[in-house]
Amino acid sequence: MKRYHDHFQQPARLPDPASSSSSSSGKMLLEEDGGMDELLAVLGYKVKSSEMAEVAQKLEQLEEMMGHFQEDGLSHFATETVHYNPSELYTWLDSMLSEFNPSTSAVGAGSLGPLLSAPLNMDTSFLSGAESSTVSSIGLGAPNQHSRGFIGPSSSDYELKAIPGNAIYPQPPPRTRTQFVFDSSSSSNHGGDANKRLKCSISEYAPTPTAVQIGGCAGTRITTTAAESTRAVVLVDSQENGIRLVQALMACAEAVQKNNLSLAEALVKQIGFLAVSQAGAMRKVATYFAEALARRIYRLCPPQDHSLSDTLQMHFYETCPYLKFAHFTANQAILEAFEGKKRVHVIDFSMNQGLQWPALMQALALRPGGPPVFRLTGIGPPAPDNSDYLHDVGCNLAQLAEAIHVEFEFRGFVANSLADLEASMLELSPSENESVAVNSVFELHKLLARPGAMEKVLDVVKRTKPDIFTVVEQESNHNSPALLDRFTESLHYYSTLFDxxxxxxxxxxxVMSEVYLGKQICNVVACEGSDRVERHETLTQWRTRFCSAGFSPVQLGSNAFKQASMLLALFNGGEGYRVEEKDGCLMLGWHTRPLIATSAWKLAVKQVVAG
Incomplete structure (x- = not known):
């Protein structure tokens, strides 16, 4: 209790009226009687500076009185009476003191003041050839246009009366519920105590006691039953706010799904305040999900910018092993499929800056007996300025090919969608006994936004008669039609990635990598229809789709597993990252959570005969 007393003796810290960041929140804090204490205000408690000393005294009185009671003397607090987490701390203390001393005058325990609100920052301007080689590029269609507009609700004066949890919504019937586990302990690969990890798991709802575990040396385990789930747990610290933050995020997503935009708007503002009290990954993840929810509430479609996404992906490539793992494992499978072939042709559905191919070209150059003739067909989205960036990528690869003595040919196709491709465009050379590999890294899920697109592209792949078809996708289901389902799944997934x-x-x-992931979060949550392109699915779902389309799996060899494990040693000494083999496919994850999956496919025997 002394920590409260020490804090209350300090003068209230008021925001600087001159700073832009405090212009809106200052209106809420700079009130009469000296304003509100800023630290407690962020936690959802309103305490006037003129009452600070008296509130500290009441806290000490409450502690002293509670010390005089045995455990059975507190049994009346376990009744069905609802004790809300108050915003008016002063009156709440009076009511608590009256519980111990009926003669003490008190205001009702249910007295609630409005929660602080603040405008969400909607600023998304995160960033404001060789003679022996042939390079060409072809454009397919005009760049995709995205409109932006404001069609949202008018500013609401709705005031949220209570968080956490079921105080917002009535007790639901039996259904699946989410259990969130916070771990604030530092690990060997993390820098300091400020880092927190959000771990999430799904369990079946039942009216039996459930628990939220707060990790760390000073952790507290709080168990509530269904009958008392709306009772407050008065812990003025960032861990309790972490629980409230996740509850607010989930409640906001549910309110949006139910089209209760007034409640959703109030919650998304509260999320901004609760996020401030968090550190590390939790704060960043919550901020991006809050932005995504706000965009959905106000119907602000996130802008699509290929050049920005490309730049961000390059930073993501350098920061963490996920893209390197994807390229490495796919290349290993392609290299093994090309063994002994004199002419090889890679069709890349995810060309971007061509980061995947220098390593494969160098491996081919070192092949016993000399390198094969290497053709590369790259497909990529149009640039906003209509520049022919694929031609530049091809020229850079051609220079490398000349330096390592690989005969090289490149053709680039600019397309709004892979579904715009036709097999005839790819200039296949079956008469020259050319071995074909089709490669896709984080691209196929985008086809699910267009009806029939996936079937068409898989038909094009079959027409190329590839020796191997390599696919890398995110290992998570973010394609549920129900917003709350995919919101929950994506919160699990991206919390792990940010961690x-x-x-x-x-x-x-x-920072750039976090923005790269933040753009995905925004698309998953804020968009619908053809605009929602980040429709990630699990390996199990892809397996069903590919097998139905006439493909059979190719086992990724043990060499790929061993070498991928060695690759991870370059990142934090491999601490935290984990490679897992599953049914002949390779998965890369963080601790126990798989995050991306590499699989390889070929035409089933009956498909080859039919072709």
Whole structure:
């Protein structure tokens, strides 16, 4: 209790009226009687500076009185009476003191003041050839246009009366519920105590006691039953706010799904305040999900910018092993499929800056008996300025090919969608006994936004008669039609991804990588229809789809597993990252959570005969 007393003796810390960041929140804090204490205000408690000393005294009185009661003397607090987490701390203390001393005058225990609100920052301007080689590029269609507009609700004066949990919504019927586990303990690959990890698991709802575990040396286990789930747990610290933050995020997503935009708007503002009290990955993840929810509430479609996404992906490539793992494992499978072939042709659905192919070209150059003739067909989205960036990528690869003595040919196709491709465009050379590999890294899920697109592209792949078809996708289901389902799944997934970035030393690469992931979060949550392109699915779902389309799996060899494990040693000494083999496919995850999956496929025997 002394920590409260020490804090209350300090003068209230008021925001600087001159700073832009405090212009809105200052209106809430700079009130009469000396304003509100800023630290407690962020936690949801309103305490006037003129009452600070008296509140501290009441806290000490409450502690002293509670010390005089045995455990059975507190049994009346276990009744069905609802004790809300108050915003008016002063009156709440009076009511608590009256519980112990009926003669003490008190205001009702249910007295609630409005929660603080603040405008969400909607600023998304995160960033404001060789003679022996042939390079060509072809454009397919015009760049995709995205409109932006404000069609949202008018500013609401709705005031949220209570968080946490079921105080917002009535007790639901039996259904699946989410249990969130916070771990604030530092690990060897993380820098300091400020880092927190959000771990999430799904359990079946039942009216039996459930628990939220707060990790760390000073952790507290709080168990509530269904009958008392709306009772407050008065812990003025960031861990309790972490629980409230996750509850507010989930409640906001549910309110949006139910089209209760007034409640959703109030919650998304509260999320901004609760996020401030968090550190590390938790704060960043909550901020991006809050932005995504706000965009959905106000119907602000996130802008699509290929050049920005490309730049961010390059930083993501340098920051963490996920893209390197994807390229490495796919290349290993392609290299093994090309063994002994004199002419090889890679069709890349995810060309971007061509980061995947220098390593494969060098491996081919060192092949016993000399390198094969290497053709590369790259497909990529149009640039906003209509520049022919694929031609530039091809020229750079051609220069490398000349330096390592690989006969090389490149053709680039600019397409709004892979579904715009036709097999005839790819200039296949079956008469020259050319071995074909089709490669896709984080691209196929985008086809699910267009009906029939996936079937068409898989048909094009079959027409190329590839020796191997390599696919890398995110290992998570973010394609549920129900917003709350995919919100829950994506909160699990991206919390893990952000946690894995906490040990990154280069701050610029780290920030850019977080923005890269933040754009995905925004698309998953804020968009619908053809605009929602980040429709990630699990390996099990992809397996069903590919097998139905006439493909059979190719086992990724043990060499790929061993070498991938060696690759991870370059990142934090491999601490935290984990490679897992599953049914002949390779998965890379952070601790126990798989995050991306590499699989390889070929035409089933009956498909080859039919072809």
């Amino acid at each position: 894995s970035l906490e040990g990154v030393a280069n701050s610029q690469d780290k």
